Amino acid sequence: MPELPEVETTARSLRPRVVGLVVTAVVGVDWPRMLPNTTEEELGSALVGRRVAEVDRRGKYLLIGFDDDQWLAVHRKMSGNLLLQDAAAPLEPHTHLRVELDDGSQLRFVDTRKFGRVYLFRSRDQLDDFLAERLGPDSLVDLDEGILAAKLRGRKARLKPLLLDQAFLAGVGNLYADEALWEARLHPLRSADSLSSAEVKRLARAIKQVLVMGIERRGTSFSTYRDSDGSAGENQEFLNVYGREGQPCPRCGTPIRRIVIGQRSSYFCPRDQRETVRRRVASESASPSGMDPPPPGGMLPSATGRVRRAAGSRR
């Protein structure tokens, strides 16, 4: 599922390939619900003849700006991909929108699950209003320790759902939230206002780090994610906890656990992500009660150093 690193990767690969091109047609809409605030006809009359001026990203939204200050905002949700292909190339199944460009290429929105959405805005102000209504600070551009501390202050909510709340922090989704919490050694059920300043600092750094590494690896192709040229990312080879229930924590070897929080899977290491405050049911632990404390952080390999999972070791 595309999160910030996947959207950023797509924006970076798309930018040099479409900026300067002129829209010649908008065709192929077979699922009107993907256009919540416009129609294929309106898109056509708004965009035909317009030149692509910029490609941007805000949270998980990919933004395409035109020379007259109109904007498209694309949210890929679960399974959406934005592919730039030759107009003559065969259509992939689940292609729901095609924007034809004057060099013979087509920007195609392909989305199996049909959760993805494309919005049209008539000006940057209109776009900014839309984004401001639903997005907090961008977790790659705006996030730092001070901002995070201010946002966490007074919040009783658990960390995991907060990180997934785009109005709290924009760009982090389920996968990178779990990776960041593991990196910061924080339990997903910890209450937001229970964090020490050292923990807040760890979390801010961890979020930034997992996102930056995700971008460096051109995204996580966990299920269907692909770049605008159809290529897969490689970050899935480096995940420490996400989707790894039962497999050893790369830091301490304890089997990774999966729990459900807010109807969403959460993966974490039960040994070095403790729920510290009020730990109950200490007796149901199946481990040989030798509850030795987590090893000191200094000697631990960082997430970025985790060895590539051996091929075929999944499942």
Next chain:
DNA sequence: CCACGATCCTGCTAGC
């Protein structure tokens, strides 16, 4: 403010 459940979709898979 916070938690929880339903909703939207389809492909995959566990279970029979």
Next chain:
DNA sequence: TGCTAGCAGGATCGTG
């Protein structure tokens, strides 16, 4: 073997 029921999952909305 073949069918089906259930699940995953981002954002939004309604309820408690």
